[in-house]
Amino acid sequence: MNPEAIITTLLSAAAFLKKPLQDVTAQSLKDVYETARYYLRKRFGESSDAAKVLDLATAKPESAMRKAVLVEETAAAGLGTDADLLRLAEQLAALLPEPDDAAWQRVHVAGRGNKVLVAGRDVIHMERHIQRSAITPDERHVSAGQREEIRAVIGELATRLAGEDGKANFAAGHRMLQRRFGVPSYLLLKRERFADAMQFLKEQRAIHRSRLRRRNPRAYCADLHRAIFSRARELSWNRETVYSFAMSKIRLKRPITSLRALGPTQLNTLAASMRRCDAPPVV
Numbered sequence: 001m002n003p004e005a006i007i008t009t010l011l012s013a014a015a016f017l018k019k020p021l022q023d024v025t026a027q028s029l030k031d032v033y034e035t036a037r038y039y040l041r042k043r044f045g046e047s048s049d050a051a052k053v054l055d056l057a058t059a060k061p062e063s064a065m066r067k068a069v070l071v072e073e074t075a076a077a078g079l080g081t082d083a084d085l086l087r088l089a090e091q092l093a094a095l096l097p098e099p100d101d102a103a104w105q106r107v108h109v110a111g112r113g114n115k116v117l118v119a120g121r122d123v124i125h126m127e128r129h130i131q132r133s134a135i136t137p138d139e140r141h142v143s144a145g146q147r148e149e150i151r152a153v154i155g156e157l158a159t160r161l162a163g164e165d166g167k168a169n170f171a172a173g174h175r176m177l178q179r180r181f182g183v184p185s186y187l188l189l190k191r192e193r194f195a196d197a198m199q200f201l202k203e204q205r206a207i208h209r210s211r212l213r214r215r216n217p218r219a220y221c222a223d224l225h226r227a228i229f230s231r232a233r234e235l236s237w238n239r240e241t242v243y244s245f246a247m248s249k250i251r252l253k254r255p256i257t258s259l260r261a262l263g264p265t266q267l268n269t270l271a272a273s274m275r276r277c278d279a280p281p282v283v
Contacts, residue, residue: 003080006089007071010036011061013092018061029095036088043079049155050077052170065174068185072147137187146194150177150186153201159219160208166215176204213264224267225259231274242274249273 013033037058044050050073057066079085142150154177158168177186180200181193189197206227212220232242243256250266259267 003074004071006080006085007057007067007074009089009092009096010040011057011067011070012096014058014061016096029092032088032091032095036085036092039085039088040074040079043082043085044073044077049073049151049170052168056170065178065185066171068187069174072187076144076148140190141187142189142191142194142197146191147187150189150194150197150201153198153205154186156223157201157205157208159216160205160211162211162215173201173204177201217264221264221267224264224271227271228259228267228274231271235274235277242270245274245277246270 010033013029013036017030017033037054041051041054044054050070053066053069053073057063057070060066074080154170154173155168157173157176158170161169161172163169174186177189177197177200178184181189181197183189186197209220209223209227212223228242232238237245242259246252246259246262246266247255250262250269256262259270262270
């Protein structure tokens with residue numbers, strides 16, 4: 001099995017176990033599924049971005065985008081040849097039921113949208129099956145290194161888009177990129193659009209920075225530090241130039257030797273002033 005086959009099997013089990021009214025024969029499948037999911041999470045790392053991707057994919061196993069990201073994380077972690085994970089995937093595959101054979105009968109069909117009601121000797125609720133194309137990036141699309149950079153910025157953006165529970169909203173970050181560039185997954189982003197995509201994500205990260213302030217003040221300040229020194233590199237400023245500029249713009253009473261001496265409001269003022277600058281300050 002390759003990483004895609006492993007994840008396909010895992011998500012097939014997740015989808016099956018979400019169906020209502022499964023009999024006791026599903027218990028063995030559930031046990032193996034939970035073991036496989038626990039093992040994969042442990043290999044990723046409990047607090048890793050990959051573990052969060054795993055949670056998102058198993059919560060919505062029909063999502064082709066979430067599946068693709070999880071396959072990518074599994075491959076990047078080198079788990080495609082993990083003997084224990086392969087064994088668990090094979091056990092899952094053996095326990096998953098085969099599709100029921102079609103039975104001919106005279107029925108009346110009524111319904112609309114994605115659900116229909118079949119009335120024969122039994123009443124059965126059925127859902128239309130939608131076949132989605134697999135996501136298969138090639139040399140035209142962003143490279144493995146570029147995908148890592150995109151994932152890192154999406155991860156930072158996701159922390160800013162978190163809800164009241166504080167959990168990073170990776171799905172929202174991915175949707176922003178998909179809608180802006182018209183792709184079903186960042187994996188299918190053309191290489192020539194990589195710089196544009198990174199610029200867009202960084203802009204969104206900055207736009208949503210203020211949401212960190214109440215929830216995680218330390219992270220908010222750390223992010224402003226990063227933004228200030230990133231802008232300083234663009235302006236070819238050294239640290240002393242940054243500190244001198246801060247003295248004049250924030251009207252500090254004494255010189256500083258570290259940005260840690262500044263509070264959140266002062267850091268925000270400094271970052272905004274540097275964004276408007278295009279030359280070193282006169283000192």
